[in-house]
Amino acid sequence: MADTNDKTLAKTLWSETMIDMLIALLKANKSDEQIKGVLLECKQKGFKANYLTGKVRKELDEAAASRLKRLM
Numbered sequence: 001m002a003d004t005n006d007k008t009l010a011k012t013l014w015s016e017t018m019i020d021m022l023i024a025l026l027k028a029n030k031s032d033e034q035i036k037g038v039l040l041e042c043k044q045k046g047f048k049a050n051y052l053t054g055k056v057r058k059e060l061d062e063a064a065a066s067r068l069k070r071l072m
Contacts, residue, residue, distance in 0.1 A: 001048070014045075015045050018047075019043060022038045022039060022056070023055070023056060026056060026067065032071055035067075035068070039068070040053070052072075053068050
């Protein structure tokens with residue numbers, strides 16, 4: 001049972017790291033291609049567009065959330 005929890009914890013930490021990377025790229029005004037790469041990984045992990053834009057809006061601002069929407 002501990003093995004399952006370890007896998008869940010690792011998946012959760014990796015998922016949060018991906019979101020943090022996405023926010024950092026947007027904050028640093030990195031290229032669309034760099035952001036799209038991380039965005040693709042987030043989508044593959046099952047994150048919904050509304051969830052990602054909400055996180056970006058909360059951490060940054062509406063302009064960053066709009067940019068993210070445009071890149072999706």
